[in-house]
Amino acid sequence: MSAPLISGIQQVGIGVQNVPDAWKWYRKMLGFDVPVFDEKAEAPLMTPYTGGQVHQRHAVLAINLAGGGGLEIWSFTSRKSQPANFKVEIGDLGINAIRFKAPDVRKAHEWLKSQSKEAVGPLVALPEGEGFWANDPYGNTFQITSDETWFQKTGKPVGGVAGVVVGVSNMDESLVFYENLLQPLEVVYDESGVFEDIPASIKGQRFRRVLLRKKFTPHGAFSRLLGNVQIELVQALDRTPKKIFENRFWGDCGFIHLCFDTIDMDTLKSKLQSQGYPFTIDSERSFGMESAAGRFAYLEDPDGTLIELVETHKLPILKKIGWFLDIQKRKHQKPLPDWMLKLMGLSRVKD
Template identity: 45%
Template sequence: MKINGIQQLGVGVVDVHEAWKWYREHFSMDILMFDEEAVAELMLPHTDGKPRARHAILALNMEGGGGFEIWQHTEKEPTPISSEILLGDLGINIGVLKSDNIEAAYQRYKDANLNLVTEITSSPSQRKHFFLKDPYKNLWEVKEHAEVFKKESGVNGGVLGTIIGVKNIEESLVVYRDILGFDETVYDETRVFDDFSGIPGGNHLFRRVLLRHTDIKNGAFSRLFGKSEIELVEVKDRTPKSIYEGRIWGDPGFIHLCYDINGMDELREKAKDCGFPFTVDSARAMDTFDMGDAAGNFAYIQAPEGTLIEFVETHKIPLIKKLGWYIDFRKRGNHPLPNWILSLFRFKRVR
């Protein structure tokens, strides 16, 4: 079993086309991997027991990092959160983007009149970062990170990780450390943090744990996805609420965190042994799940605080669709794709 990196962060929106246009323009998420309208028939444990029609777009950034799965309910009206998310509320609070030039990123966003909620400050690991809010009320951290797959004209790369509000860090570590393999604790500190000042709810007392992985990833897309990290925050002086209480998967906000993996059968047993059996398992329903031009298997677990973690084992993707050039990983194997092949993704760019 191999966990190869963050494939994408799911972002529920009201208008998938309008949101993707904004994310292309400001976050350079302009490489189109798939654009599909379908019915989510297997997600019943997380959709009130009903199949849900949806429109999903998977977009990547050529500077590397995980992508965005921009996701819209198309049959029911998307249900927004009724009150502002406060830091430490249960679930994915903040999406983290990487940047190899944090000052340039901040200035670009400032010039574009984006909603910057903090200035550039330093995290407890002494890395520069800042926070901003997109038009859809999602909070993003932009963090300095030197790793770049292919340098382009944008000021940020893709998803480096997330900040997740949890009830109890020790309980949630079973998922993030023991299952996902984030085995390095960069810091584990409890106090009121200056760099959270300005974030809604950020002035409270937090225990804050930053996790990274020490292994070198060697899946097919690992060179593009790069390194990743997860930050867990546990608020100590107020009672947090569940971000998706009264709502379902796919409603506006951060809906899941998805990992590219190999070895779904082994992962199924490991997750079960750790006390987190798959809640959704496409491999039990069919040999391979058709995702439009791509195909594979997917599964979900739910962390103690409610965060949905998706696992995707890719079987086939189109490389250059017009030429009928597909990669079938069941024939090729899952060793790293060479950089020149990954660089061909640039031909999937949408302006």
């Protein structure tokens, strides 16, 4: 079997109206307190998704060093980020929710119930295991689930991003796309019916739910930090779903993209194009984000949900002393030593 071309979820983009306020909430409640970059700049390559105009933005990429993917918290500064003009429901087309992982789901539930002013649902039986749904202050839904892959023990009740819940219109077409993108994948479950755990405004709706899992393999510099990937695809069977970003820009309020850490962008691009999934954006060269840099690209799933791919070239290990790691100089794609990534914790933001 050939080596994987994607090592894990690097981050999920969250569009908000105020980055400092949103990041503070995600630091306190969910432990995303280590910044990779914090930058205000233009987004010149994203004009296909920003009305054909170059807009300015403020973006923070923050990680939770317990393990899992990070969050790119993002806001326009040249215009006001716009919310959806309808209530987003599970099954609408796009990223419905982030799945955060917890070492102990019950303790995570107690923590959020005691600390968050936002809605926190009850502990429920999921199609696999136990978990719960909750909301952030910005109208976004998330889920806390369990996972077996952890980078280190931090004592935090919640870890990083384990995956996402994506609304789709045609399950079979979407399965082909995500399986081609993330091979090898396993189907954990494929079930249809009424699910009591789904927070829907109208009870009794039927859904088809498929959980895909890409298990950790030691390929990629950040693979041990990122761990497993969980993608749950949800198709609403009793209603016509709405497109979450219809008539809005990438970067507007909500979950704007799902970003994967890419090991070999050229090979992945050739593979996906041959399968009928072309890149809609490709920086083609290293693109700087404050003290980090890499080649990035975008493509769309069959419903237009934006998938970002990042081949990291430069990573700040310890910004205080100007120590940056040039990934391109490494002659292999084995995981970075744990101690090196743990040093990033010295840049932790404390409230």
